[in-house]
Structure formats: C-alpha cells, structure tokens
Amino acid sequence: MSVMRTTFLQPPPISYFSTSPSSPTMKFTVSCRLVASPETVVNVEVEKRPSERNEVRLGLPSKGYRHTRSSQGLSIISEQTNPRQYVAEIPQISNLEVWFQRPKDVVRKLVSGDLDLGIVGMDTVMEYGQGDGDLIIVHDALDYGDCHLSLAIPKYGIFENINSLDELAKMPQWTPERPLRVATGFTYLGPKFMKDNGVNYVTFSVADGALEAAPAMGIADAIVDLVSSGTTLKENNLKEIEGGVILKSQAVLVASRKSLIQRNGVLDTTHEMLERLEAHLKAVGQFTVTANMRGSSAEEVAERVLSQPSLSGLQGPTVSPVYSNRNGSAAAGYYAIVICLPKQALYKSVQQLRMIGGSGVLISPLTYIFDEETPRWRQLLSNLGL
Numbered sequence: 210m211s212v213m214r215t216t217f218l219q220p221p222p223i224s225y226f227s228t229s230p231s232s233p234t235m236k237f238t239v240s241c242r243l244v245a246s247p248e249t250v251v252n253v254e255v256e257k258r259p260s261e262r263n264e265v266r267l268g269l270p271s272k273g274y275r276h277t278r279s280s281q282g283l284s285i286i287s288e289q290t291n292p293r294q295y296v297a298e299i300p301q302i303s304n305l306e307v308w309f310q311r312p313k314d315v316v317r318k319l320v321s322g323d324l325d326l327g328i329v330g331m332d333t334v335m336e337y338g339q340g341d342g343d344l345i346i347v348h349d350a351l352d353y354g355d356c357h358l359s360l361a362i363p364k365y366g367i368f369e370n371i372n373s374l375d376e377l378a379k380m381p382q383w384t385p386e387r388p389l390r391v392a393t394g395f396t397y398l399g400p401k402f403m404k405d406n407g408v409n410y411v412t413f414s415v416a417d418g419a420l421e422a423a424p425a426m427g428i429a430d431a432i433v434d435l436v437s438s439g440t441t442l443k444e445n446n447l448k449e450i451e452g453g454v455i456l457k458s459q460a461v462l463v464a465s466r467k468s469l470i471q472r473n474g475v476l477d478t479t480h481e482m483l484e485r486l487e488a489h490l491k492a493v494g495q496f497t498v499t500a501n502m503r504g505s506s507a508e509e510v511a512e513r514v515l516s517q518p519s520l521s522g523l524q525g526p527t528v529s530p531v532y533s534n535r536n537g538s539a540a541a542g543y544y545a546i547v548i549c550l551p552k553q554a555l556y557k558s559v560q561q562l563r564m565i566g567g568s569g570v571l572i573s574p575l576t577y578i579f580d581e582e583t584p585r586w587r588q589l590l591s592n593l594g595l
C-alpha cells in the first residue's frame with residue numbers, strides 16, 4: 210500500500226440548513242470558505258467508507274461552459290443558478306441531492322462512497338477511476354461533451370514526416386538519456402497507453418491546461434490531451450497521428466456499484482433517472498404536430514394523412530373527432546390529428562398537411578418519449594447480478 214505524503218488545503222467548512230421540515234422538498238443552502246491551513250499532512254489514499262446518510266447523491270460538474278445543464282439530458286435534472294451554489298434539489302425526484310463538484314472530484318467521491326451517482330465525461334471516469342471495479346456505467350452516451358483523448362505532435366521539424374504512433378516510437382532520437390517528452394494532465398491514461406503500445410523511451414510532465422503550448426515552448430515533444438473540434442491543435446501547429454487516439458469520450462451517467470446494491474433508494478432513483486434520460490434523449494429533435502381537418506369519418510381522414518410520405522410519424526396518426534353543435538346535437542365535421550415528427554420533416558409536413566386540407570397547424574417540441582423498458586436497465590441489473 211503506497212502512502213503519499215502531501216500538503217493539503219483543509220476541506221471547506223460547509224454549513225447547510227433546511228427550510229421548514231414540513232416542506233415537501235427540502236432546500237439546502239451551502240456556504241463555503243476555503244481556508245489555507247498551516248501545512249497539514251494527509252494520507253491521499255482514497256478512503257472507502259460507507260457514509261451515514263439517507264439521501265441519494267448525484268454529482269454534476271460544477272463549472273465550465275461545456276457542462277451547461279441546459280444541454281440535453283441535464284436540463285431535466287437540475288439547474289445550477291449560481292456558479293457558487295454547490296448543492297441543489299431535484300423537484301421531480303424526491304430524496305435526491307445534487308452536488309456540484311469538479312469532474313475529477315465527482316469520480317473520486319463515487320469511489321470513496323460520498324456520492325452515489327455522477328454525470329461526467331467518460332475520459333474523467335477512466336482517468337480518475339483507474340479501472341476501479343466499483344464504478345459502473347449506467348448510460349454511456351448522453352449525447353454531449355463529445356471529444357477524444359489523443360496523442361499529438363508538432364507538424365514541423367523532426368516530426369514533419371511522422372504520421373503514425375509506430376513511426377513516432379521508432380524515431381532514432383529517443384534514447385534512455387533523451388526520451389520522448391510528453392506533456393499531459395492524464396497521468397494515468399497517458400503512460401498506460403504508451404506502455405500498452407510498446408513506446409519505450411518516454412517521460413511525462415504534468416500540466417492542467419493550455420498544454421498545446423508545451424511543444425512550442427520547448428517543454429515537451431508531444432502532448433496527450435482532449436481534442437474536440439481540433440481547433441486548438443491547429444492553432445498551435447500540432448497534429449494527431451494514426452494509432453494515437455487513446456479513448457473516445459462523451460458525457461456518461463456513472464454509479465457506485467456498492468451504492469446501487471447497498472444503499473436504500475439508489476437503485477430506484479437510478480432507474481428513474483435512466484428512464485428520464487432515455488426518454489428525453491429520444492425526444493430531442495422530435496415535435497408533435499396537431500392540425501384540424503374536415504372529413505367524413507376518422508378512417509377517411511387517417512387514410513388521407515397516411516397517403517402523404519412526410520406524415521407517417523413514430524406511430525399514428527391519432528385522429529379524434531372535434532364535435533360542434535348541429536341543430537341541438539353533437540356532430541363531428543372536423544377531426545383533430547396528432548402526429549410526432551422529426552425536426553427536419555416539419556416544413557414538408559406542414560406543406561403536405563395543407564395540401565390534404567389541414568388547417569390550424571400547431572407544433573410543439575417534445576420533452577420525453579417513454580418507450581418500452583430500456584435495454585440499459587436490463588444491462589445494469591445483469592451487471593449487478595440482480
């Protein structure tokens with residue numbers, strides 16, 4: 210067991226209080242203060258202890274433009290209205306607290322048992338989870354935060370004609386005395402990747418940001434960092450190489466296996482979150498279209514709708530009679546139709562609806578599409594041996 214000694218800032222004193230105990234959803238306010246302590250020596254090995262609490266805890270990234278909780282999936286979970294607010298509630302899901310933390314700390318706290326669920330990039334799970342068997346991916350594709358972890362080298366100088374990892378590894382320049390110098394913030398995945406790929410003479414230096422400057426500054430020969438649009442690499446005259454992608458990443462829902470099995474309510478909450486996320490992701494880009502149409506019967510109207518290629522939605526159409534008072538009795542001369550359509554089919558659909566006599570066309574975005582039980586839930590249960 211390796212124990213590192215290091216100096217550490219004391220954890221912020223956190224005070225929180227609830228509103229009236231009778232209120233249906235408890236509200237917490239958090240006030241934090243960072244105290245630079247006199248040198249405190251701590252053991253940095255992650256302590257795994259079952260913490261005593263009843264509520265289920267979800268960790269979300271606390272800052273950063275790409276963690277916007279208005280992005281799909283998360284808007285239905287929580288809004289952090291103030292960047293200094295670290296805890297929130299989810300009105301829709303009782304007994305769930307949201308804690309806003311740095312992405313790496315979400316993973317660390319899942320491992321230590323201080324959080325039960327988290328939403329972070331897959332890269333962060335892999336880097337800070339380091340293969341810990343207690344971490345379990347519940348949803349692997351939340352459809353935002355797409356990027357990949359990659360090895361990149363300069364386009365110029367001795368690297369001008371180097372285009373693959375193999376060619377890089379075989380360059381005669383790298384020796385035990387003068388190894389390939391790689392700058393990265395991924396100090397677990399970076400070295401592991403080089404080792405797995407048989408790159409022998411290599412050393413790593415650590416930096417947290419603006420890594421792309423390291424080669425031009427003469428600090429490193431290569432970098433291992435996240436790439437999304439590729440703009441930062443391009444701006445810094447760097448290139449990716451064949452075989453240099455370490456992993457692909459996007460936001461994922463990750464849970465502590467121990468919490469799922471042992472802590473009351475975690476499995477149920479996870480099920481509900483999974484359902485909501487899947488239903489929301491399915492609904493993104495889908496719209497309901499309603500219109501009125503004159504007709505002699507519901508079947509006749511349905512046939513007219515189905516004759517148009519752009520009007521065959523997910524299922525349907527739903528056709529319902531719209532009654533009006535005709536000489537004292539209710540009569541259906543109009544029918545309301547409802548169909549679900551993807552965004553790209555909307556305009557064509559409106560044209561086709563008009564063509565077959567549709568009027569008063571209303572279009573609204575869908576928030577959820579709940580389908581049959583998601584396969585990811587079955588998968589989770591089987592991973593847990595349940």
Ligand SMILES: Nc1ncnc2c1ncn2[C@@H]1O[C@H](COP(=O)(O)OP(=O)(O)OP(=O)(O)O)[C@@H](O)[C@H]1O
Nearest residue numbers: 272273275311312330331332333354355356435437
């Ligand atoms: N360019 C990008 N495009 C899309 N997603 C990205 C990009 N860069 C990073 N990410 C995702 O966002 C996560 C957080 O990255 P970021 O660098 O913003 O961390 P951070 O919040 O600044 O944390 P820290 O301050 O500890 O570095 C990454 O782990 C990755 O999943």
Ligand SMILES: O=P(O)(O)OC[C@H]1O[C@H](OP(=O)(O)OP(=O)(O)O)[C@H](O)[C@@H]1O
Nearest residue numbers: 418419434435436437438439440441442
């Ligand atoms: O391929 P791109 O779309 O250009 O994105 C990649 C950049 O995004 C991230 O940096 P970030 O914005 O977090 O800045 P930092 O590394 O300085 O923290 C990552 O570390 C890359 O530098």
Ligand SMILES: [Mg+2]
Nearest residue numbers: 417418419435
């Ligand atoms: Mg960064």
